[in-house]
Amino acid sequence: MQLYHHPFCQFSRMIRLALGEMGMDPELIEERVWERRPGFLMLDPAGQTPVLAEADGLVVPGGTVIAEYLDETYGHAMGDRRLLPAGREDRVEVRRLMAWFNEKFYFEVSEPLVREKVYKRYMPREAGGGPPDMPAIRAARANIRYHLHYIGWLLKTRNWLGGDRLTFADLAAAAHISCVDYLGDVPWGEDETAKIWYARIKSRPAFRPLLALSMAGMPPAACYADLDF
Amino acid sequence: MQLYHHPFCQFSRMIRLALGEMGMDPELIEERVWERRPGFLMLDPAGQTPVLAEADGLVVPGGTVIAEYLDETYGHAMGDRRLLPAGREDRVEVRRLMAWFNEKFYFEVSEPLVREKVYKRYMPREAGGGPPDMPAIRAARANIRYHLHYIGWLLKTRNWLGGDRLTFADLAAAAHISCVDYLGDVPWGEDETAKIWYARIKSRPAFRPLLALSMAGMPPAACYADLDF
Numbered sequence: 001m002q003l004y005h006h007p008f009c010q011f012s013r014m015i016r017l018a019l020g021e022m023g024m025d026p027e028l029i030e031e032r033v034w035e036r037r038p039g040f041l042m043l044d045p046a047g048q049t050p051v052l053a054e055a056d057g058l059v060v061p062g063g064t065v066i067a068e069y070l071d072e073t074y075g076h077a078m079g080d081r082r083l084l085p086a087g088r089e090d091r092v093e094v095r096r097l098m099a100w101f102n103e104k105f106y107f108e109v110s111e112p113l114v115r116e117k118v119y120k121r122y123m124p125r126e127a128g129g130g131p132p133d134m135p136a137i138r139a140a141r142a143n144i145r146y147h148l149h150y151i152g153w154l155l156k157t158r159n160w161l162g163g164d165r166l167t168f169a170d171l172a173a174a175a176h177i178s179c180v181d182y183l184g185d186v187p188w189g190e191d192e193t194a195k196i197w198y199a200r201i202k203s204r205p206a207f208r209p210l211l212a213l214s215m216a217g218m219p220p221a222a223c224y225a226d227l228d229f
Numbered sequence: 230m231q232l233y234h235h236p237f238c239q240f241s242r243m244i245r246l247a248l249g250e251m252g253m254d255p256e257l258i259e260e261r262v263w264e265r266r267p268g269f270l271m272l273d274p275a276g277q278t279p280v281l282a283e284a285d286g287l288v289v290p291g292g293t294v295i296a297e298y299l300d301e302t303y304g305h306a307m308g309d310r311r312l313l314p315a316g317r318e319d320r321v322e323v324r325r326l327m328a329w330f331n332e333k334f335y336f337e338v339s340e341p342l343v344r345e346k347v348y349k350r351y352m353p354r355e356a357g358g359g360p361p362d363m364p365a366i367r368a369a370r371a372n373i374r375y376h377l378h379y380i381g382w383l384l385k386t387r388n389w390l391g392g393d394r395l396t397f398a399d400l401a402a403a404a405h406i407s408c409v410d411y412l413g414d415v416p417w418g419e420d421e422t423a424k425i426w427y428a429r430i431k432s433r434p435a436f437r438p439l440l441a442l443s444m445a446g447m448p449p450a451a452c453y454a455d456l457d458f
Contacts, residue, residue: 045379046325046333058318064293065324072320089287091301095294096275104275150274 001026004040004051006033007213008118008182010110011063011102012050013175018070018083018168020206026052034123063102067168083168094162097154097169101176108143110176112136117183118218137185144180145190152193161197166204174201178210184221188229195229203227230255233269233280235262236442237347237411239339240292240331241279242404247299247312247397249435255281263352292331296397312397323391326383326398330405337372339405341365346412347447373409374419381422390426395433403430407439413450417458424458432456 003019003026005012019026031040031049044051044061052060052069060069071084084094116132123129151173154161162169177198180186188195201207211225223229232248232255234241248255260269260278273280273290281289281298289298300313313323345361352358380402383390391398406427409415417424430436440454452458 044325046329058321060321061325062328065321065328068297068324069321073317088302092287092289092294092298095297096273096290099291099294100275 001055002029002053003027004029004031004043004049004053006031006049007215008114008179009033009049010106010114010176010179011048013178013210014063014102014168014172015050015052015066015070016209017171017175017206018067020209021081021083021166021171021204022070022074022078024074032122034119034127064098067098071168080165083166083171085163085165085167090163090167094167094169097161098172101169101172105147105173105176109140109147110179112140113183113185114179118215121218141185141187144185145187148187148191148194151197152191155193155197166201170197170201174198174207178202178207178224182213182220182224184223188223199227199229230284231258231282232256233258233260233272233278233282235260235278236444237343237408238262238278239335239343239405239408240277242407242439243292243331243397243401244279244281244295244299245438246400246404246435247296249438250310250312250395250400250433251299251303251307253303261351263348263356293327296327300397309394312395312400314392314394314396319392319396323396323398326391327401330398330401334376334402334405338369338376339408341369342412342414343408347444350447370414370416373414374416377416377420377423380426381420384422384426395430399426399430403427403436407431407436407453411442411449411453413452417452428456428458 001024003012003015005016005028007030016028031037031051033040033047033049036047040051041047043053043059046061048062050061050063050066052066054060060066067084071082075082075084084091116137120129120132151161158164160166160170161173177186188198202211214220230253232241232244234245234257236259245257260266260280262269262276262278265276269280270276272282272288275290277291279290279292279295281295283289289295296313300311304311304313313320345366349358349361380390387393389395389399390402406415431440443449
């Protein structure tokens with residue numbers, strides 16, 4: 001199994017966490033999607049990470065599509081640890097929260113921060129590179145506060161975001177938050193319950209490869225890999 | 230069953246088409262999401278259409294989440310007409326194309342056109358209303374051309390976008406395109422194969438309620454409801 005990914009792609013991070021929780025260890029291939037490499041566009045004409053390539057040749061592109069594929073193909077064998085749990089209501093709730101973080105949190109927080117602070121450094125000017133747009137960064141920093149409170153509110157009645165057990169809802173949330181945390185933009189003082197949840201998920205073995213990431217010329221914030229932040 | 234929807238919400242249209250193909254006829258409730266009605270936010274804190282409310286109280290929010298829910302709950306009974314077909318490769322391909330239209334086509338074409346030409350008319354200025362942004366409209370009109378060619382290219386080797394049978398891939402594509410077609414912005418001369426596919430899907434009984442839509446003060450383009458456009 002191979003996974004085409006990028007260290008700052010939130011959806012790649014979600015799938016890396018899921019594969020880690022499922023005990024799978026694919027070969028990782030880093031892809032800079034803005035270079036539009038022809039070999040990668042042959043795999044996925046949308047040209048976005050992550051893309052999972054199975055040993056038998058099946059190509060599965062896109063974070064949500066891969067999540068559904070992993071659940072359908074390998075989920076039953078996970079039993080109680082299935083990341084998309086079997087119950088009808090649970091599946092709706094986990095998918096609702098995956099969409100919340102992969103769409104709402106992404107557009108309101110993690111996409112603008114990663115674009116302005118990371119991608120714009122590495123992209124040529126004609127592809128959208130250049131200095132960061134400070135109003136966009138300030139808006140994202142304001143938006144993250146209510147998302148942290150929403151996480152804290154959910155956890156008043158649940159062990160994990162989607163219910164009693166760890167699910168794709170937690171992995172989606174943690175994937176986006178970990179990108180923002182790398183940049184030092186998570187105001188952890190804002191919600192103690194959200195912080196405790198993140199400390200719990202961050203301590204899991206599946207999280208270790210993400211905490212080891214460091215980009216040349218752009219080291220992570222001090223708290224990023226610290227389990228006791 | 231109730232469906233909270235908006236006539237110009239692409240995802241609502243996809244679910245209306247799916248429910249029509251599945252022979253289901255929910256009560257329709259029109260929701261203007263920008264008014265942020267408290268009763269609607271109680272159903273779905275993300276505050277977006279579509280939201281499906283089952284007779285037993287289960288609330289299913291969001292186009293993709295509803296699509297997966299409908300397939301899981303009612304898909305088996307559809308047999309050969311299942312909108313997310315049973316095979317492993319087919320499911321990946323249909324979900325890939327749903328994501329293509331619900332994400333890529335949405336951001337590149339249908340979201341900017343609907344926002345600039347429809348929502349900005351109805352929204353107060355403080356919520357983002359105002360005159361349309363012409364460069365955004367021109368960019369979307371340029372982008373739609375390569376999507377039509379992509380549809381035409383897929384149909385060189387398939388009956389329908391996702392394979393031999395009608396699937397959610399076709400419904401997602403047709404939902405987005407129908408919004409753009411209402412506005413008169415689909416250059417049908419661009420790809421004859423894409424046009425023939427759209428004429429075929431437009432003739433299905435499930436499409437009729439969408440073709441009957443008309444907004445006060447903003448009638449559809451002449452070709453919109455014409456089956457022989």
